[in-house]
Amino acid sequence: MTAMLEARALTKRFGGLIAVDGVSLSIEEGTVTALIGPNGAGKSTFFKMLAGELPPSSGEIAFRGETITGCGVARACRMGIGKSHQITQIFPSLTVAENVMIPALAARRGGFRADIFGSVRGVAGLAELVARTLAQVGLTERAAMRAGDLAYGEKRRLEIGLALATEPKLLLLDEPAAGMSPTETLETVALIRQLRSSVTIVIVEHDMDVVFGLADRIMVLQNGVTIAYGTPDEIRADARVRDAYLGGADDE
Amino acid sequence: MILRPVGDRTDWRVEGAVALLLIVLPAALGAFGAGTDLGTRILILGLFGIGVDLIFGYTGLLSFGQAAFYGTGGFVTAHLLIAHQVTNSLGALAIGMLVAAAFGALIGSLALRQVGIYFAMLTLAFGQLFYFMENSPLRAYTGSENGLPGVPKPSVGALDFSSSLGTYIFVAVIYFAGFFIARRIVRSPFGAVLRAILENPERALAVGHNVPRYKLVAFTLAAAYGGLAGGLLGMFQGYMPPEAFSIDQSGEIIIMTVIGGPGTLIGPLVGAGVWTLLRQALQNVDAIAGVWKLILGVIFVLLITGFRRGLAGGAIAWWQRLRAAR
Numbered sequence: 001m002t003a004m005l006e007a008r009a010l011t012k013r014f015g016g017l018i019a020v021d022g023v024s025l026s027i028e029e030g031t032v033t034a035l036i037g038p039n040g041a042g043k044s045t046f047f048k049m050l051a052g053e054l055p056p057s058s059g060e061i062a063f064r065g066e067t068i069t070g071c072g073v074a075r076a077c078r079m080g081i082g083k084s085h086q087i088t089q090i091f092p093s094l095t096v097a098e099n100v101m102i103p104a105l106a107a108r109r110g111g112f113r114a115d116i117f118g119s120v121r122g123v124a125g126l127a128e129l130v131a132r133t134l135a136q137v138g139l140t141e142r143a144a145m146r147a148g149d150l151a152y153g154e155k156r157r158l159e160i161g162l163a164l165a166t167e168p169k170l171l172l173l174d175e176p177a178a179g180m181s182p183t184e185t186l187e188t189v190a191l192i193r194q195l196r197s198s199v200t201i202v203i204v205e206h207d208m209d210v211v212f213g214l215a216d217r218i219m220v221l222q223n224g225v226t227i228a229y230g231t232p233d234e235i236r237a238d239a240r241v242r243d244a245y246l247g248g249a250d251d252e
Numbered sequence: 253m254i255l256r257p258v259g260d261r262t263d264w265r266v267e268g269a270v271a272l273l274l275i276v277l278p279a280a281l282g283a284f285g286a287g288t289d290l291g292t293r294i295l296i297l298g299l300f301g302i303g304v305d306l307i308f309g310y311t312g313l314l315s316f317g318q319a320a321f322y323g324t325g326g327f328v329t330a331h332l333l334i335a336h337q338v339t340n341s342l343g344a345l346a347i348g349m350l351v352a353a354a355f356g357a358l359i360g361s362l363a364l365r366q367v368g369i370y371f372a373m374l375t376l377a378f379g380q381l382f383y384f385m386e387n388s389p390l391r392a393y394t395g396s397e398n399g400l401p402g403v404p405k406p407s408v409g410a411l412d413f414s415s416s417l418g419t420y421i422f423v424a425v426i427y428f429a430g431f432f433i434a435r436r437i438v439r440s441p442f443g444a445v446l447r448a449i450l451e452n453p454e455r456a457l458a459v460g461h462n463v464p465r466y467k468l469v470a471f472t473l474a475a476a477y478g479g480l481a482g483g484l485l486g487m488f489q490g491y492m493p494p495e496a497f498s499i500d501q502s503g504e505i506i507i508m509t510v511i512g513g514p515g516t517l518i519g520p521l522v523g524a525g526v527w528t529l530l531r532q533a534l535q536n537v538d539a540i541a542g543v544w545k546l547i548l549g550v551i552f553v554l555l556i557t558g559f560r561r562g563l564a565g566g567a568i569a570w571w572q573r574l575r576a577a578r
Binding site for chain 1: 436437439440441442443444445447448451452454455456457458459460461462463465466469473
């Protein structure tokens with residue numbers, strides 16, 4: 001099987017600091033890959049480079065055989081890389097349905113169109129995509145509510161919904177369970193389990209139950225380099241990971 | 253599930269209400285002892301303000317240089333008519349509007365490389381550049397500080413709009429068309445993306461929208477509205493004033509939009525009405541003649557403090573609460 005996403009020797013420097021140092025990762029279609037590592041390991045920076053939010057200082061990213069290094073977030077998104085953010089990034093004074101409609105518009109009518117006399121009802125397939133996404137993240141009942149008025153857990157689900165409504169082929173989830181109660185975390189895990197049948201997923205997460213319960217492959221980062229990569233069982237058995245992260249002196 | 257245009261809460265009743273307002277405005281102003289001409293002036297500013305609202309109230313772009321387009325449209329239209337290069341009022345307005353839009357696209361493509369306060373400062377600089385161009389290098393066409401006198405009153409074919417009421421009707425019909433089109437724009441998919449940019453530009457970009465291009469088209473549309481309004485100003489006054497290019501003009505239209513209610517389209521008209529009437533009223537009171545600007549300023553501070561979403565925004569929110577309560 002050829003890889004869906006291929007990151008080769010990605011490096012990101014911020015001035016004198018090397019946040020990510022020559023990290024490679026190959027993601028196969030239909031899998032769930034988890035990135036773990038202590039705070040400051042470079043997970044988020046690596047993730048931002050995959051999503052096109054940050055251009056790498058060196059290295060290359062290929063998505064479905066096409067080089068996308070430094071193409072920018074909007075283009076990466078239109079090519080099929082959707083990301084949900086660690087910090088909720090919604091459109092607070094729009095309704096929940098309108099929130100989901102914004103990425104759906106980009107998916108259904110492209111990055112730009114001057115349809116100033118058009119109608120949202122006239123965009124083919126838009127209503128279906130919005131309705132399907134709302135159902136996926138369990139917010140159908142909240143469709144007409146102002147997004148800023150949602151409960152925290154619902155906002156987090158909407159955050160994932162915004163990424164899903166771009167119709168990604170690769171879904172990047174940055175700490176989807178951050179700040180959630182145990183019940184909400186379980187719901188989120190169930191949601192991701194549902195999604196994995198239709199979309200390839202990469203997830204950054206601190207909650208080890210979430211990571212080991214979902215991932216096919218786990219990559220462990222520390223100080224900007226990969227210290228381990230393998231199946232959950234392999235990672236559990238890896239002595240270096242145990243030292244550096246799982247059982248070691250970690251501030252988490 | 254039914255998708256509605258973003259922010260849509262109503263239907264054609266909005267257009268109906270605005271049409272009604274335009275019909276009763278001259279009589280209403282008459283009751284306050286103000287003339288029809290004041291209504292025409294308010295409509296011209298309201299039309300100018302629709303463009304400002306499109307970029308400020310709907311897209312979140314604060315420009316301090318909109319007078320550049322008001323002036324450009326005004327002087328191009330006035331010059332064409334005075335020099336008899338175009339005899340048709342509507343044709344001259346259309347050309348003025350297009351030239352203003354072209355400058356809007358040009359300045360937008362430069363200023364929109366920056367965001368926030370840096371964008372605002374660039375628009376301010378471009379606005380001043382246009383003021384200077386009018387005043388010195390282009391004086392042969394613009395009359396410099398004297399402006400252009402002798403702009404013919406509007407007419408369309410055999411229809412003559414030169415009377416005070418006639419000019420009002422001419423401007424009101426164009427205002428209504430401008431309002432109608434702007435309503436279509438903000439309710440379109442394009443308008444939905446503008447609202448997303450206003451709310452969270454980074455996320456609008458991250459979900460795949462070409463945000464810079466949306467901003468540029470919105471800015472160009474705003475320039476077109478400014479140019480059209482400027483053209484009407486010259487026809488209405490029979491004289492195209494250089495002050496149309498001034499920084500005061502750029503600032504006043506933003507204040508009017510904020511007082512009236514950004515993100516409502518009708519807000520700038522309301523703001524222009526309040527501004528113009530208050531100014532007129534205060535200037536006519538002998539006892540406060542010297543400090544009328546100070547009093548106007550205090551009133552505006554109170555209005556903005558009391559109505560965070562502007563007068564029209566506050567009224568719309570009140571009306572929605574009333575309907576929800578029923």
